[in-house]
Amino acid sequence: ALRGQFFDITQVGASAQNLATNARHITDGLLFLNGGTIAALLPWDEGQRMLRNETDYLDYRDKLILPGFVDTHLHYPQTEMIGAYGEQLLEWLQTYTFPVESQYVSHDHAARMSAFFLSQLLSNGTTTALVFGTVHPQSVDALFSAAERVGMRMIAGKVMMDRNAPDYLTETPEQSYQQTRDLILRWHKRGRLNYALTPRFAPTSSPELLSAVQKLREEFPDTWVHTHLSENSDEVEWVKALWPEHASYLGVYHHYKLTGKRSVFAHGIHLQECEWDCLQHTDSSVAFCPTSNLFLGSGLFNLKQCMQKGVRMGIGTDVGAGTTFNMLQTLAEAYKVAQLQSYRLCASEAFYHATLGGAHALDLDTKIGNFQAGKEADFVVLDPAVTPLQKLRYANSRDIYEKLFVLMTLGDDRNIWQTWVDGKCVWQREMLEVAA
Ligand code: GUN
Ligand code: FE
Secondary structure, three states, X not given: OEEEEEEEEOOOOOOHHHHHHOEEEEEXXXXXXXXXEEEEEEEHHHHHHHOOOOOOOEEEEEEEEEEOEEEEEEEHHHHXXXXXXXXXXXXXXXXXXXXXHHHHHOHHHHHHHHHHHHHHHHHOOEEEEEEEOOOOHHHHHHHHXXXXXXXXXXXXXXXEOOOOOOHHHOOOHHHHHXXXXXXXXXXXXXXXXXXXXXXXXXXXXXXXXXXXXXXXXHHOOOOEEEEEEOOOHHHHHHHHHHOOOOOOHHHHHHHOOOOXXXXXXXXXXXXXXXXXXXXXXXXXXXXXXXXXXXXXXXXXXXXXXXXXXXXXXXXXXXXXXXXXXXXXXXXXXHHHXXXXXXXXXXXXXXXXXXXXXXXXXXXXXXXXXXXXXXXXXXXXEEOOOOOHHHHHHHHOOOOHHHHHHHHHHHOOHHHEEEEEEOOEEEEXXXXXXXXX
C-alpha cells in the first residue's frame, strides 16, 4: 500500500460546479493495489486495519498522489522538432514537420525515438496518450513495442495521407488501407494497446483515402479515429476549397462516418455552431491543445462553449507544435487561454480534464482516470513544492484547491516524483538525481 495525500475526481461531469462536488481529497490515505489494479483508496483510519502489519506501506505523506495524466493528442515523431521557429500551421508542416517525419522510414530511428518519447511522457507523469505516428508502419511498430515493454495504456496509429504532402510521405489509398489493416491485426487490443485510424487531416486526404478509413472503421468498429480539425484559419479556407460540396470542415469527416464515440478531433478552434452541435450529437471528442494553439498562433479554444455544449474534451500537448510534454504547464496555458475569453478554469476542472475527463474523451473512463476500485493502477506521485518559490507559495496556500492551482501555475517536470503504471513504479526522480 501507499500512504499519502490523494486527490481525484470521482465522476464524469459536465460543469465546473458538479466537478467540484465530485472532487475527493484525502489528506492522509492508503492506496491498496492488487497487481495492476486499484483495490481500494481509504482514509488512514479505515485503511490502517487492513494492513498486514502497522508499517507495511510506502510513506508518501509529504507528497500528493494524483491519477496519471492523460494526453489526448500528440505526435511522437515530432519530439525532435519542438520549438521550430517562425511559421504558422501550413508553412510549419511544409518547412519543418514533413522533413523530420521522413526519418521514421528507419526502424532504428523510430525505436530510438520511441524510447525517448516514452521516457518524456513518464517523467512528466503522463501514463496514457493518444499518439500520431508517421505514414510509415514501422514507426507504429516501434512505438507499440516500446509501450508494451513499459505496460502503458496507449492508443496510436500510422498517419494516412495521399495528397498535398511530399512524395516521400504519401501513399495510395489502397496501401494505406492495407498497411493500417495489418497494424490493427497486429496491435489492436494487444494488452493495453489500442489502434487509432489516423488520417492526418482533410487537406492531405483524398475522397478515396477517407473512404478507406470509413471502410476500416466499419470492419473494426471498436478502433479509434484520430485526426485534426479546424486548427488554423488558412487551413479552414483550404478545406472549403478542396471540399466545396461539404458545408463545414467537420462535415467532411461526418460524411465518411468518422464522427462518433472514440473519434478524437484535435483543436476545433474555428468551429461553427453547427459543428459544435455535430460533435455533441455524435458523441465525438475534442482535444484542447493550448501550448500548440498559442505557439502556432492558431487561436483560442472556446472551453466555455465546449462545456456548455457538453462535448467530450481532453487536454493534448500536441508535441511538437506544443511546447511541452508537461501537463502542469499545459494546464497553466489552458487557464490563460480561458482567461482571455472570460472563462474561469478552476483547479478541480483543470485536473479533471487532465485525468478523468481525458479518459472520458478517449472512452477509457471505465478503465483509468481516478482511484476507483477496480480501475487500472496508473498514477503520479507529485512533490508539490520543490523550488524556493513553490515552497513559499505552497506554505501560503489555504486549501487543496489553492495548492493545486499554484501547482499548475508554477509547476513543471521537477514536481514529478514518481510515475506508476500498471501497479509498478516505472519512473522516479531519485534515479535522475543520483545519476546527476
Ligand atoms: N494538422 C495536420 N498535421 C498537423 C500536425 O502535425 N500538427 C498540427 N499541430 N496540426 C496538424
Ligand atoms: Fe497535432
